[in-house]
Amino acid sequence: MNDQEGISLIDNGIRQGCIIPANALDKSVLESICESRAIPAERKKEIIESDLLLVLSQDCDIANESERYIELIVASKPNARSRRNNEPLQRTRNLRKLHFKYQDTFWECRVDRISVFPKTEIFAAGLDWSQLQQLPDDLREMLITWRINRYSRAPLPDVFNGVFVSGYLRKGGNELAQYLENHRDDILDIYVYIFPDIEGAERYQVSITALLSAQCSGDFMDECRDFLLKHLEFLHSQDNPLCFIQVSLDDIPDHAAHTLxxxxxxxxxxxxxxxxxxxxxxxYLCFPD
Structure with missing residues (x-):
């Protein structure tokens, strides 16, 4: 591929988050995309006309003549088993599968249906560039974050995951999870300190810090602090191995030099x-419905 072809992909709308309707491509091209999947068994899973192809590659890689391939992932309409009471898993916690809503339709992406496809074949496909669409920024960010988290998520002790994540945040109707979702524009990240950071300890000393946007108001900072403290106090009072040191200041480890x-x-x-x-x-709590 020469540099002009790479630039032409960008100029014609092939960017990260680009949507290529499957019905805009010939069946032979769709079959070739399927053959470009890493897992042999998944190459047999056809791309049907109602599917979408989403571009995962970064814009700089798409334009770079040294990068000969582009990453595509199939988005399909969820099957019946993926829906409960006619509602999809909108806030998926599954790092192998993502559900999202686009133009009043729910779609499902699976990591095993990612293809690494030659850029030159995009040109050879005779694609009508006018049929390309673009994911809104929030959905594009959600898609890329979901993909990155498969590799970058930090392991946490099972006990912490069981008590705080699975047993509390992920409980249906939990107000803490709802609060994080409602204020996703102000609460950028949640950071956790755990000591000891090993499996099987009888007791864990834990602190939690919400990283807030620099633009959030002082009133919101106070509100958020009080709200989170209330939940930490509740969890600290329960019969579990987690000791929240921001609640019980006497339990702060001598070696703790991080923010409290x-x-x-x-x-x-x-x-x-x-x-x-x-x-x-x-x-997943910050992904909009």
Missing amino acids: EIVATPEEMTMHDTFVMKRLSVD
Whole structure:
């Protein structure tokens, strides 16, 4: 591929988050895309006319003449088994499968249906460029975050996951999860400190810090701090191995040198904080319906 072809892909709308309707491609091209999947068994799963193909590759890689391939993932309408009471899994926690809503239709992506497809074959496909669409920025970000988290999520002790994540955040109707979702524009990330960071300990000392947008108001910072403290106090009072040191200050480890603030802005968190704490992957709470 020459540089002009790479630039032409960008100029013609092939960018990260680009939507290529499957019915805009010949059947032979769709079969070739299926053959480009990493898992042999998945190559037999056909792409049907109602499917969409989403571009995962970054714009700079699409335009780079040294990058000969482009990553595509199929988005299909969820089957009946993926729906409960006629509602899809909108806030999926499954790193192998993602559900999202686009133009009043729900779609499903699976990691095993990613194809690494030659750029030159995009040109050879005779694609009508006018049929291309683009995911809205929030959905594009959701798709890429879902993909990245498969590799970048930090492991946390099973006990913490069982008590805080599965047993609390993911319980249906939990107000803490709803709060994080409602304020996804102000709450950028959740960071966790756990000691000891091993499996099988009888007791874990834990602190949680919400990283807030620098643009959020002082009133929201106070509200968020009080709200999170209420939940930490509740969890601390329960019969479980987690000791929340922001509630029980006498239990702060001598070696703890990270922030103990329950909320902090980017200016207030240090690089040391982000090194010794782990980012809690709760992105699904920040994904809009």
